[in-house]
Amino acid sequence: MAVPTNIKFKDYVKVVKLIAARKFDSFSYIKKRGSARRFDFIKNEKPLMQVVHEEKYIYSKDFKQTLEKLEVTEEEFRSYF
Amino acid sequence: MSRGNSHPNLVVLAVYKSHINKGMWKGFCAPYGVTTQATTCEEAKTHLEELVELYEEGLKKYNYPKHLVFQELQDVEDNKVLKLVWKEVTRTLGQKMKEERNFIEFTKQSNEGSLKLDGGIVSFYQPSFVMQT
Structure with missing residues (x-):
């Protein structure tokens, strides 16, 4: 189900870049x-x-796709915060 | 063009009210696998069009590699709706082909259109790079 995560978009972008x-x-x-x-x-x-839409929080569906593209788990991704 | 590159013949954009995710409107673009969601139909449509425009700019930049052009939809509900949409699109295009007696004239037409489906919006088009003959 597509719902906003608790990850702010600007933080999401920072971690993706890293x-x-x-x-x-x-x-x-x-x-x-x-x-x-x-x-x-x-x-x-x-x-x-x-491609993603900039919202206050990243949506779960987009987040999941990003994890696949980056080949990292959610835990690994969150460890960058 | 190299073997690993290809243009789609048809691009479909669809926006529909989700039955799974109540109160949300979902949108997808096939065959690119681009998706979106929003609280209103109009918002989802705008989001989707913006995303697809940006995606097509990327495709152009990388010369349409197949792995980026043809992407399966990951969402179960999107796939169900795509099946319904595809039926309607083929019906609409089939009708256009029947009405046009001359093949050359048919190929000159811009095969694009839009239709309503269960309160949602569907539009389809041949990308401009395909239309250039």
Whole structure:
């Protein structure tokens, strides 16, 4: 079920940046139209992308997708706070 | 174009009222696997359109790699709705094909449209990079 997590969006972005810097060859965070945001992760020349809406808190569905893309568990992710 | 790259023939955006997550409107875009949710239909539609625009910019940037273009929807309810949507989209496109007697004229048309489904909104289009012949 898609519900907001208790993770603030700005904290979520900070942690994604930290993990991506360690795990990927390159990473970018694109802010554009409205509140749509895009993460680009590149490893071994293979790009991965995720688009999310900036809300006060990150939604569980988006968070789960991010964990998959970053290949980390929720516990690992939360350990960065 | 290399073998690992491909453009979709059709892109579908759908927004519907969730029966599982009461009070929420959910939206998805196939085949990109982009999803969203909001408390109103209009908000979900706006979110989805913004996300898809940003996603398509990324696809263009990376030259449409297949693994980014074709993504399965992860959500069970989204998949159920996609099946219903697909029936309606094929019915609408099939009707257009029947009405147009000339194949060339049909291919010139912009095969896009929108329809209402159970209070939600469905729109579909051939991405502009496919339309350029």
